[in-house]
Amino acid sequence: QWGTLKQDLLKTVGQNNFKTWIEPLEFADLTEGAVTFHVPTNFFGNYVSQNFGDLILHKLTSNGQRVQRVHFKVSANSLDRPAPRPVAEKTDFVSPSVTKDSLPGAPLDARFTFDSFVVGKPNELANAAARRVAEGGPVTFNPLFLYGGVGLGKTHLMHAIAWDLQQRRPDLNVVYLSAEQFMYRFVQALRDRKMMDFKQLFRSVDVLMVDDVQFIAGKDSTQEEFFHTFNALVDQNKQIIISADRAPGEIKDLEDRIKSRLQCGLVVDLHPTDYELRLGILQTKVEQYREQYPGLQLADGVLEFLAHRISTNVRVLEGALTRLFAFASLVGREITMELTQDCLSDVLRASERKITVEEIQRRVAEHYNIRLSDMIGPKRVRTLARPRQVAMYLSKQLTSRSLPEIGRRFGGRDHTTVMHGVRRIEELRVQDGQIAEDLELLRRALEA
Numbered sequence: 001q002w003g004t005l006k007q008d009l010l011k012t013v014g015q016n017n018f019k020t021w022i023e024p025l026e027f028a029d030l031t032e033g034a035v036t037f038h039v040p041t042n043f044f045g046n047y048v049s050q051n052f053g054d055l056i057l058h059k060l061t062s063n064g065q066r067v068q069r070v071h072f073k074v075s076a077n078s079l080d081r082p083a084p085r086p087v088a089e090k091t092d093f094v095s096p097s098v099t100k101d102s103l104p105g106a107p108l109d110a111r112f113t114f115d116s117f118v119v120g121k122p123n124e125l126a127n128a129a130a131r132r133v134a135e136g137g138p139v140t141f142n143p144l145f146l147y148g149g150v151g152l153g154k155t156h157l158m159h160a161i162a163w164d165l166q167q168r169r170p171d172l173n174v175v176y177l178s179a180e181q182f183m184y185r186f187v188q189a190l191r192d193r194k195m196m197d198f199k200q201l202f203r204s205v206d207v208l209m210v211d212d213v214q215f216i217a218g219k220d221s222t223q224e225e226f227f228h229t230f231n232a233l234v235d236q237n238k239q240i241i242i243s244a245d246r247a248p249g250e251i252k253d254l255e256d257r258i259k260s261r262l263q264c265g266l267v268v269d270l271h272p273t274d275y276e277l278r279l280g281i282l283q284t285k286v287e288q289y290r291e292q293y294p295g296l297q298l299a300d301g302v303l304e305f306l307a308h309r310i311s312t313n314v315r316v317l318e319g320a321l322t323r324l325f326a327f328a329s330l331v332g333r334e335i336t337m338e339l340t341q342d343c344l345s346d347v348l349r350a351s352e353r354k355i356t357v358e359e360i361q362r363r364v365a366e367h368y369n370i371r372l373s374d375m376i377g378p379k380r381v382r383t384l385a386r387p388r389q390v391a392m393y394l395s396k397q398l399t400s401r402s403l404p405e406i407g408r409r410f411g412g413r414d415h416t417t418v419m420h421g422v423r424r425i426e427e428l429r430v431q432d433g434q435i436a437e438d439l440e441l442l443r444r445a446l447e448a
């Protein structure tokens with residue numbers, strides 16, 4: 001039973017995900033509508049539950065199982081499994097001339113620590129993975145690949161790892177730099193004919209963090225060098241942490257061998273913030289501002305209002321609060337709702353709410369009177385497939401998501417499936433008056 005289901009899952013999630021996350025699952029039992037799987041660690045369980053929980057449930061129910069819940073439990077016997085490979089002995093081919101001062105890293109921002117990082121649902125996995133790496137124990141996943149949109153905390157987390165490691169393991173050479181700086185160093189070394197030094201320098205690093213790696217896409221020789229550096233470090237079992245604004249597979253003009261290397265370790269995304277996380281961040285910031293601006297009054301509801309209205313990214317949210325406090329202290333007034341709206345009118349206007357794929361799915365499901373779970377579920381009957389295609393079409397039209405990203409939000413479908421759906425609706429829109437009308441209604445409702 002579970003065996004055939006696994007095969008089915010392999011097709012949906014792809015080889016990489018399957019190997020890492022599905023294969024290790026052990027079926028434990030099925031009672032009263034709840035299936036339990038054994039997992040090696042809590043972290044593992046959380047990850048699988050978040051990312052594949054719904055999918056597994058779908059597969060089970062569509063296979064005729066009466067299941068309402070899927071649980072992941074750490075199995076008792078996984079505690080005495082052999083520990084992961086230890087970190088390799090520090091290699092000694094590195095010339096002694098490499099000292100910490102000559103390391104190629106960029107300076108770290110003192111504000112970006114784990115203490116100041118507010119954790120919520122959208123970033124808890126990224127945070128957990130970062131903390132694990134920061135413990136400086138044996139390398140368990142390599143690389144750690146963090147991705148997510150602008151201002152969601154990728155750089156913050158990387159700096160936090162670096163700060164922590166410097167505290168805990170001062171013996172390690174920890175280097176943080178942006179992909180752009182990597183390229184700059186590389187070009188400089190080429191120009192000055194110092195490639196040997198360049199290679200030696202980077203290969204002497206114990207923990208390498210490269211931020212915004214999408215930057216090297218399309219830059220052939222930099223990619224080549226990055227690939228060699230990457231492989232050399234992985235071979236020595238040195239930890240690598242990479243960030244990008246999208247998943248490895250979705251970075252255009254990045255060599256396939258690099259993409260697949262980047263996918264080898266743990267890939268975690270920072271999801272867009274939710275209301276609770278934004279509120280938490282604002283509250284933390286206000287605590288800090290209270291020291292800077294003692295005596296400043298903040299009216300009830302202002303933070304909630306901001307958390308609700310500014311949903312783009314954390315950087316904008318922080319900027320708004322900074323401006324608000326500076327302005328209020330300048331004019332010596334309490335921060336009221338009114339003052340907030342005056343002072344931030346441009347920011348508030350610019351961050352008018354954005355339509356999400358999830359919202360579209362919900363609206364379309366309502367409109368056609370089908371269940372939301374069927375919208376993303378595997379069934380292919382026409383009565384479900386058509387609304388699904390409508391939702392895919394609208395997602396393509398009204399959001400900035402790419403086809404693969406949309407596919408993922410529709411229960412892990414392939415981008416070609418999405419493309420097919422979008423095309424089909426484009427055709428029908430011309431041929432079928434009813435569909436055209438539905439689309440118009442839905443679009444208006446969503447943009448309202």
Ligand code: ADP
Pocket residue numbers: 112116117118119123148149150151152153154155156157281314315318
């Ligand atoms: P990214 O590198 O993903 O574009 P950054 O790490 O530069 O984003 O974060 C942008 C700003 O938002 C920084 O000032 C950072 O401290 C702040 N920030 C982002 N996420 C959080 C969080 N969860 N808690 C506290 N501050 C955050």
Ligand code: MG
Pocket residue numbers: 154155156211212
């Ligand atoms: Mg960044």
